Amino acid sequence: MRESDKHQQIIEAAVRVFARNGYYNSRVSDIAREAGVASGTIYLYFKTKDDILVTLFREKMAAWVAHVRERIAVEPDPVAKVRRLVALHFDTLERDPALAEVVQVELRQGHKFFRGASAHEVSAYFELIGSVLEAGQAAGVFRGDVPVNVATKVLFGAMDQMATSWVLGKRKYRLTDAADAVATVFLRGVTVDGA
Amino acid sequence: MRESDKHQQIIEAAVRVFARNGYYNSRVSDIAREAGVASGTIYLYFKTKDDILVTLFREKMAAWVAHVRERIAVEPDPVAKVRRLVALHFDTLERDPALAEVVQVELRQGHKFFRGASAHEVSAYFELIGSVLEAGQAAGVFRGDVPVNVATKVLFGAMDQMATSWVLGKRKYRLTDAADAVATVFLRGVTVDGA
Amino acid sequence: MRESDKHQQIIEAAVRVFARNGYYNSRVSDIAREAGVASGTIYLYFKTKDDILVTLFREKMAAWVAHVRERIAVEPDPVAKVRRLVALHFDTLERDPALAEVVQVELRQGHKFFRGASAHEVSAYFELIGSVLEAGQAAGVFRGDVPVNVATKVLFGAMDQMATSWVLGKRKYRLTDAADAVATVFLRGVTVDGA
Amino acid sequence: MRESDKHQQIIEAAVRVFARNGYYNSRVSDIAREAGVASGTIYLYFKTKDDILVTLFREKMAAWVAHVRERIAVEPDPVAKVRRLVALHFDTLERDPALAEVVQVELRQGHKFFRGASAHEVSAYFELIGSVLEAGQAAGVFRGDVPVNVATKVLFGAMDQMATSWVLGKRKYRLTDAADAVATVFLRGVTVDGA
DNA sequence: TATGAATGAGCCTTCATTCAT
DNA sequence: GATGAATGAAGGCTCATTCAT
Numbered sequence: 001m002r003e004s005d006k007h008q009q010i011i012e013a014a015v016r017v018f019a020r021n022g023y024y025n026s027r028v029s030d031i032a033r034e035a036g037v038a039s040g041t042i043y044l045y046f047k048t049k050d051d052i053l054v055t056l057f058r059e060k061m062a063a064w065v066a067h068v069r070e071r072i073a074v075e076p077d078p079v080a081k082v083r084r085l086v087a088l089h090f091d092t093l094e095r096d097p098a099l100a101e102v103v104q105v106e107l108r109q110g111h112k113f114f115r116g117a118s119a120h121e122v123s124a125y126f127e128l129i130g131s132v133l134e135a136g137q138a139a140g141v142f143r144g145d146v147p148v149n150v151a152t153k154v155l156f157g158a159m160d161q162m163a164t165s166w167v168l169g170k171r172k173y174r175l176t177d178a179a180d181a182v183a184t185v186f187l188r189g190v191t192v193d194g195a
Numbered sequence: 196m197r198e199s200d201k202h203q204q205i206i207e208a209a210v211r212v213f214a215r216n217g218y219y220n221s222r223v224s225d226i227a228r229e230a231g232v233a234s235g236t237i238y239l240y241f242k243t244k245d246d247i248l249v250t251l252f253r254e255k256m257a258a259w260v261a262h263v264r265e266r267i268a269v270e271p272d273p274v275a276k277v278r279r280l281v282a283l284h285f286d287t288l289e290r291d292p293a294l295a296e297v298v299q300v301e302l303r304q305g306h307k308f309f310r311g312a313s314a315h316e317v318s319a320y321f322e323l324i325g326s327v328l329e330a331g332q333a334a335g336v337f338r339g340d341v342p343v344n345v346a347t348k349v350l351f352g353a354m355d356q357m358a359t360s361w362v363l364g365k366r367k368y369r370l371t372d373a374a375d376a377v378a379t380v381f382l383r384g385v386t387v388d389g390a
Numbered sequence: 391m392r393e394s395d396k397h398q399q400i401i402e403a404a405v406r407v408f409a410r411n412g413y414y415n416s417r418v419s420d421i422a423r424e425a426g427v428a429s430g431t432i433y434l435y436f437k438t439k440d441d442i443l444v445t446l447f448r449e450k451m452a453a454w455v456a457h458v459r460e461r462i463a464v465e466p467d468p469v470a471k472v473r474r475l476v477a478l479h480f481d482t483l484e485r486d487p488a489l490a491e492v493v494q495v496e497l498r499q500g501h502k503f504f505r506g507a508s509a510h511e512v513s514a515y516f517e518l519i520g521s522v523l524e525a526g527q528a529a530g531v532f533r534g535d536v537p538v539n540v541a542t543k544v545l546f547g548a549m550d551q552m553a554t555s556w557v558l559g560k561r562k563y564r565l566t567d568a569a570d571a572v573a574t575v576f577l578r579g580v581t582v583d584g585a
Numbered sequence: 586m587r588e589s590d591k592h593q594q595i596i597e598a599a600v601r602v603f604a605r606n607g608y609y610n611s612r613v614s615d616i617a618r619e620a621g622v623a624s625g626t627i628y629l630y631f632k633t634k635d636d637i638l639v640t641l642f643r644e645k646m647a648a649w650v651a652h653v654r655e656r657i658a659v660e661p662d663p664v665a666k667v668r669r670l671v672a673l674h675f676d677t678l679e680r681d682p683a684l685a686e687v688v689q690v691e692l693r694q695g696h697k698f699f700r701g702a703s704a705h706e707v708s709a710y711f712e713l714i715g716s717v718l719e720a721g722q723a724a725g726v727f728r729g730d731v732p733v734n735v736a737t738k739v740l741f742g743a744m745d746q747m748a749t750s751w752v753l754g755k756r757k758y759r760l761t762d763a764a765d766a767v768a769t770v771f772l773r774g775v776t777v778d779g780a
Numbered sequence: 781t782a783t784g785a786a787t788g789a790g791c792c793t794t795c796a797t798t799c800a801t
Numbered sequence: 802g803a804t805g806a807a808t809g810a811a812g813g814c815t816c817a818t819t820c821a822t
Binding site: 024105108146147150151153154156157158159160161162165168178181182184185186187188189190 | 219314341345348349353354355359381382
Binding site: 222223224234235237238243244 | 815816817818819820
C-alpha cells in the first residue's frame with residue numbers, strides 16, 4: 001500500500017508537470033518536487049524518466065478503456081453505445097484537464113509512445129470502438145459498405161480532434177456540449193438509410 | 196538565390212532527419228551532415244534549432260494550403276470539393292513519406308508547435324475546410340444544424356487519424372484507397388437528406 | 391559474540407564482493423545482500439564503506455602476519471625460515487582465492503590504502519621479513535653488503551609479483567609449485583658464497 | 586597537429602590529476618581545468634573517463650618499453666643488459682614523479698587495467714625482460730634451472746616493489762641509488778656459479 | 781559566407797548514508 | 802539490534818550555440 005501510494009503519487013505529479021511543461025522540458029527533479037519526494041525516490045519506483053511516461057500512459061489508457069467498456073455495455077443498441085462513447089470520451093477529458101493536456105499534446109510526440117510500448121493500450125481502445133461498429137453492422141443498423149477499421153478511425157479521429165482543439169484553445173468552452181453534434185454526424189454517416 | 200538554396204537544403208534535410216529520429220532526438224549536427232553543410236552554417240540561416248522546426252512547418256503548411264486551395268477552387272460544387280480535398284490530403288502525404296512522418300508524428304509534440312508560432316498556418320487550413328462547408332450550407336447542400344467549426348474538426352480529425360494510423364503502421368497500404376470511404380462517411384453525415 | 395558474528399559475516403561478504411567487482415564498483419547494498427543483512431545493518435558495525443575495506447585489510451593482514459610469524463619461529467635457521475616464508479605466502483593466497491584477488495588487485499588502489507590507515511599492518515610484514523634477514527646477516531649466512539631494507543623489498547616484491555601474475559592469469563596453475571624457485575633465486579642472491 | 590596537441594595536453598593533465606587524487610576521486614572537470622580546456626573538449630578526444638586512463642597507460646607504457654628496448658640493445662652482454670634495465674626502470678620513474686605515482690599506485694587498481702585493454706602493453710615489458718634472461722641462459726651465463734617466466738617476475742617484482750615503496754615513502758631518497766643493489770641480488774640469484 | 785573546434789550549462793542517474801519503525 | 806525506504810549531493814556526458822579563422 002505504501003508502494004502503491006508513492007507510485008501513484010509520482011504518476012499524478014508527472015501528469016501535472018508534463019501538462020505544464022511538456023515531457024522534454026520537464027526535469028525529473030520537477031516531478032519529484034511536485035510529488036513531494038526526493039528525486040532519488042523516483043528511481044525506486046520507475047526505471048527511467050521514459051518509464052514514467054510510458055507507465056503513466058499505460059495505466060491511464062487501461063483505466064480509460066475499462067471505464068468506457070463498462071459503461072458502454074449497459075447501453076441497449078449500437079447507436080446508443082456510440083452516443084455514450086462520444087459523451088464518455090469528452091467527459092473523461094473534461095474531468096481531468098492536466099490529463100487531457102498530456103494525452104492530447106504530450107503523448108503524441110516522438111517515436112517511442114504511439115509505437116512501441118504503449119501501442120497495445122491504444123489498440124485496445126480502437127478495438128473497443130471497432131467491436132461496437134461491427135455489432136451495428138451485424139444488427140443491420142450500420143452500413144456494410146464502410147470498412148469497420150476506416151469507420152473506427154473516422155470516429156476516433158473526429159473525437160480526438162475535437163479534444164485537441166479544445167485543449168489547444170485553453171478549454172474555454174464545454175467539450176461535452178459538442179458530443180451530440182459529433183455523434184450525430186458520425187451516425188448519419190454510417191447508419192443505413194431509414195434505419 | 197544562394198541563400199535560398201541553402202535554406203531549402205537545410206529544411207529538406209531537417210525533414211528527413213526529424214522523420215528518422217524525432218525532433219528531440221535529432222542533433223543540429225545531424226541536420227548539418229544530412230544537408231552537407233557545417234553545423235555553424237545552420238546558424239546563418241536559422242536562429243535556433245526550434246526555428247528550423249517552426250519554419251519547416253510554416254513553409255510546408257503554407258505550400259500545402261495554397262496547393263489544396265488552388266485545386267479545390269476548380270471543383271464545381273461543395274460535395275466535389277470535399278471529395279477532392281480528402282483525396283489531395285492523402286495524396287500529398289503519400290507523395291512525401293518523410294514529410295508525412297514529421298507532420299503526423301513529430302509536429303504533434305509539445306506546447307510550442309500547435310500553439311504559438313505555427314498556429315496561424317494550421318488555422319488557415321481549418322479555414323479553408325470551413326469555407327467549403329459554409330458554402331455547402333449556404334447552397335443548401337449541407338445541413339445547417341451542424342456547426343461548421345464542429346464539422347470542420349470532424350473532417351480534419353477523420354483525415355488526420357487515417358493518416359496517422361497509416362504512418363504508424365509503416366505505410367503498408369495505399370492511403371488514397373481510403374479517400375472515398377472517408378469522404379463518403381463524412382458527406383453522408385453532413386448532407387441534407389435527399390440532396 | 392553476536393556483534394562479532396555479524397562483523398565477521400560482513401567482512402567475509404565484502405571480501406567476496408570486492409573480489410568479484412572491485413571496491414569502487416561494489417555497492418554497500420551488494421555487501422549487505424551477500425552478508426544476508428540489511429544495508430542499514432552495515433552501519434551498525436562499520437562507520438563508512440571505506441572503513442569496511444580498511445578493517446578488512448587490517449584484520450586479514452594481522453592474521454596473516456601472526457600466522458607466518460608463528461610458523462617461521464619453529465624453523466631452525468634463516469635459510470629454512472625464508473623457504474618457509476615463501477611457501478606460506480603462496481599457500482595462504484592459494485587457500486583463499488577471493489582474498490587473493492582482493493589483496494593482489496583491489497587493495498593496490500588509491501591513496502587511501504597503502505598509505506594511511508593500513509600502513510601499519512603492511513610494515514609489520516615487512517619487519518617480519520626484515521628480522522629474518524637481519525638474523526641471517528648476524529649469523530653470517532647472508533651477505534652484509536646488501537641493505538636489509540632493500541633485500542626485504544626484493545623478496546616481498548618477487549613473491550608479490552608471482553602472486554599478482556597468478557591472480558591475473560586466473561589462477562590456472564599451482565602457485566606453491568613456484569615457491570622453491572623463488573626462494574632459491576633469492577637465497578642465492580643474498581647468501582654468502584660457500585655458505 | 587592541433588589535435589595531437591590537445592590530446593597530449595589532456596593526457597599530461599590527467600597524469601598530474603590522477604597522481605594527486607587518484608582516478609576515482611578525480612573529476613573529468615578537474616582534468617579539464619588542469620589541461621586548460623572546457624570539460625566538453627575532453628570528449629572530443631576521449632570517449633569516456635576510462636578511456637583517458639587506458640589511453641594514458643597504453644601510451645606511457647609503449648613509450649617506456651620502446652625506450653628501454655632501445656637502450657638495452659647497445660649493452661654488450663646479458664649481465665650488463667640487466668644492470669642497465671634496472672637503472673633505466675628506476676631512472677624513468679625518478680624523472681617523472683607524477684607518472685610514477687600514477688603507474689605505481691593508481692594503475693594497480695581494479696579489474697579493468699591490468700586485465701583487459703592494457704594487458705598487451707604490460708606483457709610487452711615482461712617479454713622484453715624475458716628475452717634478456719633467455720639470451721643469458723642461451724649464452725650459459727644464467728642458470729638453466731630457473732624458469733625464465735619465474736625469473737622475469739622476480740626481477741620485475743623486485744624493481745616494482747622498490748619503486749612502490751619509494752613512491753609511498755614520498756620519494757625521500759634517490760631511487761637510482763638502489764639500482765645496483767637490486768641488480769646485484771638478482772644477478773647473483775640467477776648467474777651460473779663462477780661465471 | 782562557411783567552417784568545425786571549442787564551449788559550458790544542464791540533467792539524468794547512482795549510491796553512500798540516515799532514520800523512523 | 803535490525804530494517805530498507807528515503808534522501809540528495811555529486812558527476813559523467815551531451816549538444817545547442819559561438820567565434821576565430
